[in-house]
Amino acid sequence: xxxxxxxxxxxxxxxxxxxxxxxxxxxxxxxxxxxxxxxxxxxxxxxxxxxxxxxxxxxxxxxxxxxxxxxxxxxxxxxxxxxxxxxxxxxxxxxxxxxxxxxxxxxxxxxxxxxxxxxxxxxxxxxxxxxxxxxxxxxxxxxxxxxxxxxxxxxxxxxxxxxxxxxxxxxxxxxxxxxxxxxxxxxxxxxxxxxxxxxx
Numbered sequence: 689x690x691x692x693x694x695x696x697x698x699x700x701x702x703x704x705x706x707x708x709x710x711x712x713x714x715x716x717x718x719x720x721x722x723x724x725x726x727x728x729x730x731x732x733x734x735x736x737x738x739x740x741x742x743x744x745x746x747x748x749x750x751x752x753x754x755x756x757x758x759x760x761x762x763x764x765x766x767x768x769x770x771x772x773x774x775x776x777x778x779x780x781x782x783x784x785x786x787x788x789x790x791x792x793x794x795x796x797x798x799x800x801x802x803x804x805x806x807x808x809x810x811x812x813x814x815x816x817x818x819x820x821x822x823x824x825x826x827x828x829x830x831x832x833x834x835x836x837x838x839x840x841x842x843x844x845x846x847x848x849x850x851x852x853x854x855x856x857x858x859x860x861x862x863x864x865x866x867x868x869x870x871x872x873x874x875x876x877x878x879x880x881x882x883x884x885x886x887x888x
Contacts, residue, residue: 729793729826733804735813742808744801744834746819746826772861777829778836784867786860790825794833801830802837809842816850824856824879828868835871851877 719732730747772785776795809815815834817827831851838845849872856879860868868877 729797730823731797731801731826731830733801735808739814740812741814741816742805743816743818744805744827744830746817746823746830748819748821748823770857775832775860775864775867777833778839780836780839781832781864781867784860784864786829786864787825787858790822790829790859793822794826794829798830798833798837802834805834809838809845809848812848814848814850815845816852818852818854819856820854821856824853825859827851827853828856828859828877831872831877832868846871846873846876849876852880853878854880855882 719730732745732747734743734745735741736743771788773788773791775781775784775786776791777786805815817831817834819825819827828851831849835845835849842848851872
């Protein structure tokens with residue numbers, strides 16, 4: 689097997705260690721990162737052929753004292769941009785509203801994620817989306833955008849797509865929740881929060 693691609697920031701201290709360990713165990717791994725003036729989106733994709741599983745893990749909010757500017761941008765334009773805006777994740781997602789900042793982040797890397805997972809989805813692999821905090825919210829929204837991207841081409845995706853997120857804030861209004869529930873059966877979504885967490 690081997691490595692599809694790794695896109696890492698030059699100053700990532702652990703990229704070479706991760707790269708060598710991933711190659712040792714022979715799984716496919718890709719990292720997608722897009723930082724613009726208004727978004728900071730990061731997803732890691734891991735594929736295990738033996739289990740027939742693709743995992744897309746979205747990174748939470750940047751909290752790095754060495755990267756103060758990136759952290760501030762991430763907080764202001766992702767977390768704090770909590771206005772509900774019309775859903776653009778799917779053509780069928782009409783009359784629903786979602787968190788503006790998280791949607792912007794998902795849309796900024798949507799095409800790259802689809803390009804990396806398409807052959808595995810077409811081959812019948814299970815798809816697990818996950819993340820923590822902002823990453824958990826992004827995983828929920830990405831579940832909708834990915835489902836939409838394969839609608840009509842992969843008939844059983846609703847039985848093969850899972851979302852497991854941790855400490856995810858609210859991602860949309862009640863109409864969005866109903867739409868999401870119509871795509872992904874209840875037993876395919878798990879959201880874990882600590883009762884003392886700020887996530888609601």
